[in-house]
Amino acid sequence: MSICEGCEIDEKLLLCCPRFPLTGEQVDYKLPDGGKSRACLYLDADGRCSIYEKRPMGCRMFECDRMSSAKRDMRLNEESLPLCLRMMRDETWSGG
Ligand code: SF4
Numbered sequence: 001m002s003i004c005e006g007c008e009i010d011e012k013l014l015l016c017c018p019r020f021p022l023t024g025e026q027v028d029y030k031l032p033d034g035g036k037s038r039a040c041l042y043l044d045a046d047g048r049c050s051i052y053e054k055r056p057m058g059c060r061m062f063e064c065d066r067m068s069s070a071k072r073d074m075r076l077n078e079e080s081l082p083l084c085l086r087m088m089r090d091e092t093w094s095g096g
Pocket residue numbers: 003004005007008011012015016017062063064065066067
C-alpha cells in the first residue's frame with residue numbers, strides 16, 4: 001500500500017487536494033461520515049484522484065511532511081543494507 005492510499009481523507013482535504021491547483025476550483029465534497037467539505041473537483045468519493053495519470057505537475061510534485069519523512073526513512077533503510085545484499089537483490093530484480 002502506498003503512503004497516499006493509507007492517508008485519511010481529512011489529511012487529503014487539508015494538504016494536497018483542497019482545490020484544483022491550475023484553476024483554484026473547489027466543489028462540495030461529501031465526507032464518509034455524512035459531513036460536507038470542499039475539495040478539488042477531481043477527488044472522487046473514495047478519496048482518489050480521478051485523473052491520476054493526467055494530474056497536473058503541481059500535484060505530481062507535491063510532497064507533504066508525512067511523505068517526505070517516509071521517503072527519508074526508506075532511503076535510510078536502503079543505505080543501512082550491506083552492499084553485497086543490495087547487489088544480490090538488484091541482480092535478482094534485473095533478472096526478473
Ligand atoms: S501527499 Fe500526503 S496528504 Fe496527500 S495523500 Fe499523500 S500522504 Fe496524504
